[in-house]
Amino acid sequence: MSVLDIKDLRVSIETEQGSKEILRGVDLTINSDEIHAIMGPNGSGKSTLAYTLAGHPRYTVDGGSITLDGEDVLEMSVDERARAGLFLAMQYPVEIPGVTVSNFLRTAKTAISGEAPRVREWIGDVRGAMEKLRMDPSFGERNVNEGFSGGEKKRHEILQMELLRPRFAVLDETDSGLDVDALRIVSEGVNRIKGETGLGVLLITHYTRILRYIQPDHVHVFVNGRIAEQGGRELADRLEEEGYDRYLKAGV
Amino acid sequence: MTATETTPAHLATEDRFVPIQTRSERPTSFDPADFGTPTGREVNWRLSDLKRLAPLLVDEETETGAEPAIEYGLAELEAAGLLVESTGHDAAPRGEVxxxxxxxxxxxxxxxxxAxxxxxxxxxxxxxxxxxxLHGTGADRHGNAHIVVEAMPxxxxxxVLHHSGSARYAQNLEIIVREGARLTLVSVQDWQDDAVHASAHxxxxxxxxxxxxxVVSFGGGVVRVNPSMRLAGHRAEGEMFGLSFSDSGQHIESQVFMxxxxxxxxxDVLYKGALQGExxxxxxIGDVLIGQDATxxxxxxxxxxxxxxxxxxxxSIPNLEIKTGDIAGAGHASATGRFDDEQLFYLQSRGIEEEEARRLVVIGFLMEIVQKIGVPEIEERLAEAIEEELRRGAGLAPASKAGA
Known part of the structure; x- marks a missing residue:
């Protein structure tokens, strides 16, 4: 049982017009085996939260804390966070020319577990995980994200999550750009991994569509860098009906 | 990264005096005296390391003496029956192209x-x-060579021409690919750091x-390999790939003409280079010329x-000149950058330490070319050389944001 604890998190970015505040005090506690959906309009700070958790250098933490089972996450480098059990499935995974998927996965697995995986077992694990995500075995020979379709990129993110076995995963708009079939495959993957490992999930999305496949325990509505409302699954249904207008008009 | 699609340059080729020299109109001669000594202002010398190339500008006898500057290890060619005796300047096909x-x-x-x-x-x-x-026997030894590679119909x-050791070595490589032939020609510059090498292909x-x-260059002090390729035949196809790794003090040059x-x-022309150290x-310098009849x-x-x-x-200077309006496609691009922060972030976010992430990115960057070689021995040697370069560069500070 692990706890990811975010307290009064305030984050800004540098722009040409100077520093811009994005997160204005976010409180969020996620336990193992829980799914939290973060919803909200564009520009509300959802992705900033995701990248701040992962430690992207673009974001400056002005205040607050993030702890993982009491350990100070903000003190950790990007790779240390990953080794501590945090995983970010990115909205726009970048291409790494000349680095094959299989080489990348093996290097990452070795880094996370501190030793090289046993070859035979590892090949079986990779093949099995790829099958479950309905990825062709030849995928391993392609260069990371190079020429991948939107769906392939997202499946590749989930494939990594399955193999690296994080304690907490942030899924940043994993549903964007997916057709119904791909959405179902990706969602099944998330549910399966959660079922097997007790993964805690922070599911960031603009739309309610993915919540039909991945059932959230908690829903948080982000507006203007803060959580404007929290609730259970019924809150997502309401957003489906009403959209975000109510929050925007209220000028929270 | 920038990519530019260039429009036909017919507007620039009127019958007036045009100061910029077209690549195809570069003067040629078999007599060294016709060229004079380069000053460093000439279009084909102005970015070169003329100071260190100076020994190659000396028109002296280099075939006398007991010890040649270059030892030619030709056993594989001989065994495969690919060597042809060639005597004298007039021996065909020498000088055909x-x-x-x-x-x-x-x-x-x-x-x-x-030859x-x-x-x-x-x-x-x-x-x-x-x-x-081809093995150089000493950094103070001057060698000259003309090599003909001919692929018959x-x-x-x-x-593969593999260069190692050290020498002051000037080389001409004449490549003739006759109808329907398919040739892969790889020149590897695996010289010691004091070698000076200039080659015209x-x-x-x-x-x-x-x-x-x-063209694969990672060793040598000054390495200048200037290849040109003329796609003369109907449906002729050519690919020109280059890979270089320049260390502190190394000057690696290629003037490429298609x-x-x-x-x-x-x-298709693709050259990639990595650089590190003071x-x-x-x-x-890449020139592509699409001739008047090259529809x-x-x-x-x-x-x-x-x-x-x-x-x-x-x-990095790409040039594209098009003399016909009827082409299927033409483009060129040049990009010089430092590490891509997003690539590093992606790898690190998977638990990979920064140094290892950099290694992966560099190797990946160069691997695109390595993978095209198709000669296992050379690919392995190259992978090893890249690792060695990276170990050497590990202590150096990464390029700062403004540095590139």
Missing amino acids: FRPEDVVSAIAWKRCQN LHIRLPEGQVQEQPVIAR GSVGTI QAVVGDGAYLKHM FHEGVETRG GARSVW GTDSYEKNQNLVLTDGARAD
């Missing part, structure tokens, strides 16, 4: 009496790559023929450089 374009090349022509002639016989398919091993094969590709030409002359030819330098041409050229530390400099 080659015309010296600078003084070093003219001296090499003049001072090399007997090394490598020939893939007509219709022969050479399954295994064949490696010629319908032949298929891969020829001139290739012609005939009807339905294909040439993959590769000339689409025939109808429906296809050309004074590391690379120069790439249906499909052409692309690109140069990418990755600057790993401060203090290194990459010059």
Whole structure:
């Protein structure tokens, strides 16, 4: 049982017009085996939260804390966070020319577990995980994200999550750009991994569509860098009906 | 990263005096005296390390003396039956396509009496790559060579020139790919750090023929390999790939020329370079010319450089000249950058430490070219050399944001 604890998190970015505040005090506690959906309009700070958790250098933490089972996450480098059990499935995974998927996965697995995986077992694990995500075995020979379709990129993110076995995963708009079939495959993957490992999930999305496949325990509505409302699954249904207008008009 | 699609340049080629010299109109001569001594202001010398290349500008006898500057290890060629005796300057096909374009090349022509002639016989398919091993015997020794590689009609094969050791070595390489032949030619510059090497490659590709030409330079003090390829035949195809790794004090240069002359030819030029350390330098000048009769041409050229530390400099100049309106496609691109932060972030976010992430990115960057070589021994040697370079560079500070 692990706890990811975010307290009064305030984050800004540098722009040409100077520093811009994005997160204005976010409180969020996620336990193992829980799914939290973060919803909200564009520009509300959802992705900033995701990248701040992962430690992207673009974001400056002005205040607050993030702890993982009491350990100070903000003190950790990007790779240390990953080794501590945090995983970010990115909205726009970048291409790494000349680095094959299989080489990348093996290097990452070795880094996370501190030793090289046993070859035979590892090949079986990779093949099995790829099958479950309905990825062709030849995928391993392609260069990371190079020429991948939107769906392939997202499946590749989930494939990594399955193999690296994080304690907490942030899924940043994993549903964007997916057709119904791909959405179902990706969602099944998330549910399966959660079922097997007790993964805690922070599911960031603009739309309610993915919540039909991945059932959230908690829903948080982000507006203007803060959580404007929290609730259970019924809150997502309401957003489906009403959209975000109510929050925007209220000028929270 | 920038990519530019260039519009036909017919507006620039009116009958008036045009100060910028067209690549195809560069003067040629077999007589070194016609070129004079370069001053460093000439278009083909202005980014070169003339100071260190100076020994190659000396027009002196280099075939006398008991110990040659270069030992030619030709056992593999001999065993494969690819060597042809060639005596004298007039021995065909020497000079069939080659015309010296600078003084070093003219001296090499003049001072090399007997060319090394490598020939893939007509219709022969050479399954295994064949490696010629050229070893320099001393940094103070001056050598000149003319080498002819001739792929006879319908032949298929891969020829590698592997350079090691040290020397002051001027070299002409004349490549003739006759109709329907498919040749891969790889020149590897694996010299010691005090070698000075200038080489002019001139290739012609005939009807339905294909040439993959590769320049791989990671050793040597000054390495200047200038390849040109003329796609002369109908549907001739050419690929020109280059890979370089410049360390502190190394000057690696390539002036690359792809000339689409025939109808429906296809050309692809891709050169990649990594640089690290104070004074590391690379120069790439790429010219593509689509001739007046070269209708249906499909052409692309690109140069990418990755600057790993401060203090290194990459010059990259792509040129594209189109003399017909009827082409299938033409484009060029040049990009010089430092590490991509997003790539590093992605790898680190998977638990990979920063240094290892950098290693992956650099190797990946260069691997695109390595993977095209298709000669296992050379690919392995190269992978090893890249690792060695990275170990050497590990202590150096990464390029700062403004540095590239």
